[in-house]
Amino acid sequence: MDDANTDVIQGTLDMLILKTLSLQPLHGFGIARRIEQISRDVFKVNPGSLLTALRRLERAGWLDAEWRQTENSRRARYYILTRAGRKQLESETSDWSRRAAAVARLLNAEG
């Protein structure tokens, strides 16, 4: 295991899932691989947490789910961002940017 791999920052997994799915519908493993790839393996996704989060977001109405054929003709549960999910992503993104900027300002502050 690579030591650089860390768990996803507490509370950001939902936002990362929504963001990933805003590009295209994906199944669970696809989402995990995409998050790991795009974060250049900084984040390691725990499958239990991911699948649980997917079910929760589905319950909340931000995702829809359906079983589809994959490219290599296996059946997989695909998740699709709903209109409510897109809204939620926007609000979470702006919220995150505000916080990140604030943290960055604090860390960069001189003296």
Added chain:
Amino acid sequence: MSLWRQLRHGLHVLLHPSAASQDVADEVRHYFTMAAAGHEANGLPPYAARRAARVATGNPTTVGEQVHSHRWEFWIETAIADARYAMRRLRAAPGFTLTTVLTLAIGIGATTAIFGAVYPILFEPLPYAEPRKIVMISDRTDGGDRMDVTFGTYTELLARSRSFSALAVIRAWQPALTRHATPERLRGQRVSASYFRTLGAAPFIGHDFDATADRPRGDNVTILSYGLWQQMFGGDRDILGHQITLEGDNYTVIGVMPATFDNVLAPTAQLWSLLQYDASLVSTGDSTRYNSREWGHHLTMVGRLRSTSGLAQATREVASIANSPVPEFARPDWASLSGGMIVHSLQQDVTSSARPALLAMLGAVLLLLLIACMNVTNLLLARATRRRGEVAMRAALGAARSRIIRQLLTESVLLSALGGALGLGIAATGVRVLVALSPPGLPRANAIRLDAPVFVFAVGVTTLIGLVVGLLPAIQITRAGLQSGLRRSTARTVGGPGATRGALVIAEVALALVLLVSGGLLLRSIGRLLATPPGFAPAGLLTMQVAASGHQYDSTAARYLFFSDALDAVRRVPGVSAAAFTSQLPLSGDRDGYGFRLESDARSEGTEGANAMRYAVIGDYAQTMGIRLRHGRLLGDHDIAGQPLALMVSESLARGYFPGTDAVGHRLQVGPDTAWGTIVGVVNDVQQASLAATDRNAIYVPVAQWVWTDATLSLVVRSRGDAAALLPAVKAAIWSVDKDQPIIRVATMDAMVAMSAAAQRFALRVFEVFGIVALALAAIGLYGVVSASVAERIREIGVRTALGASPADILRMIIRQGMTLTAAGIVIGVAGAIEATRAIASLLFDVSPLDAVSYATVIVVLACVAAIACWLPARRAAGSDPLIALRME
């Protein structure tokens, strides 16, 4: 919307559990396959790729469970699964399940039944509007006792007090209703017009009493109870405005009370009429009018407090009125209110007589419930010890401790739910039995039932018990079992659960002893009570009440003629050896107290003075009753009108007021404005109010020489054979004089004596049953503990036998162990009983709460039962083959 989605998805999962879990499992498997495929694509061989995927993603089953466990419906599924599992486990151990469920059912059933009886009487508010505002007001004697009020006092309070929004006075009334050939005696009340308003009730058809009719010679009107209206008038609404004949007078029916009206002051009252006393007699302050019914102590007063005033404030105001007489309400000596007045809440008043017995029963049943719970805890502990291996296995397979405890608790809650369901059945029967057994004077007995509060109580108790009895074994097993359980399923050492179980048995024995001692004390009390000489010979006595009602008996002479003719007719009945009339009958509830003055003692002038029971008698009363003459002569037929008043007094009165001298020949004045009488004889004391009563002053007067003849007298008949068999002939004899006179309250004197101990007997029955059940439960508990210990020590016993211990040695060793627990329980129990029996002291009669005989008997019985419970498993141990025991290794 999101909530709705949550609910919809959750319900979907619950309704299609296998499809839902398949869905999750498929997704997890797909994830895993994809991860493995990824590793394979990186060049790993399939076997290594799968291994890497498993390391990275974890156990697919665990992942699936993790996904499941985040959903709200998951805990329902777990609970159902736990309950199913528990059900299977219980079915696999039918003996254990049956014992536990039955024990709990008995405990819960008995508790629920007693609670059902006690709750409406002691805790439920009376069924009136703002019941806490209703109070009873009575005179206070100089001795501090309560006494009925006079109409004069009522009139004065009505005018002077400000604390009450309404006041009412009541007296009992037993009018004869003439409708058909045989007259019927009804039970009713004469009330002031404000009575129903004071209680906050009103007729549901017709109208309430009108105050203007509540005066002498006012309109004769009556209000019927719902029961009488249904039973005698078929629920006919047209009865309103019609007249019925009561005591020879016509009364107009003006209303009917609703079925829901509960007349707690006289629960059996069937109709009401107005008191119609003369208020003008009171406010004139004319002392020549004192000798009227307006100044007799025979009324019950109730009041409703204003919303702004409380009980304490009303008590203060009434006291200040009592202490400051005003000229316009001049009072006679006997109603001077010099002792003050007593104000009680109605609730307290109605229930105070039954309170000690009911609270004692509630205490007893809680002890029983506690014993039952301990027994079940004990059984669960024993079971838990046997299940250590299973629990350790589950823990090793990844079950969290909290999860195992939850599972075990589910089992105990399920047991108590089964017990509770069965217990409700027992309670339903129990409540009916309680009502059937209840003494006749029990207030609000008609309110006893199994209803919502009782049901809630039962469910609450059941759940609580399930959690409490299950928690201790669950904690113990998961603590001791998780590490060591797998190593050996039979423990080598006794300790842990063994010690806890021992402690529980000690407690059970102690509690059973408390119950048994209480029952024993009550049993001895009843024995003493029934052994109390009543002062007369009850065997062979038939009694009944006879009234002279109707206008033909308005004069005292006509009444006397009727009674003396009736007595002559009764004496001629074959089989009657003696007969007499009396104004009050011992042990019947009659209570007719009079003040009296001694000629020789001038100090008694003007004080409330001495009191005695007054018996106005016709015929040979003392001879008929079997009351013995101590001195002088008996009253009899020779004491006729026109001669000076002859009196007979009781021994206690003679001793108390004429100490050291002969009472015969002394003169007494009984009641106000009567002639002085001369004592001609002294007879033995008679228990008038009850067998336990200590008030034994009595004065007997011949009706022939008394100022008036009471309208209702009790007939006593001594028979040569079976008293009850005489009844038809005696009734016929009375009706041969006047066929329109009702005869009521027929009873043999033996039955009256038995009834007078009814309250104690009621409590005794309950304690008897509870005591026996407690004894059985404690014995079962003891047997269980000793048996389990024998099973655990079987190897040790084998070794001892192999080393030369005889079966007798083994027997002694095992019994000693069980009896040590018993002895500890007895010691603690005796200490507890000494404390607890104080609570039932008021139910005891002539028996000390520390009665040595009761304690000794109970200890011996308990020890014997315990010895048997220990001996059974000990015999098994002594008879066991050492080789078999040792081979169990």
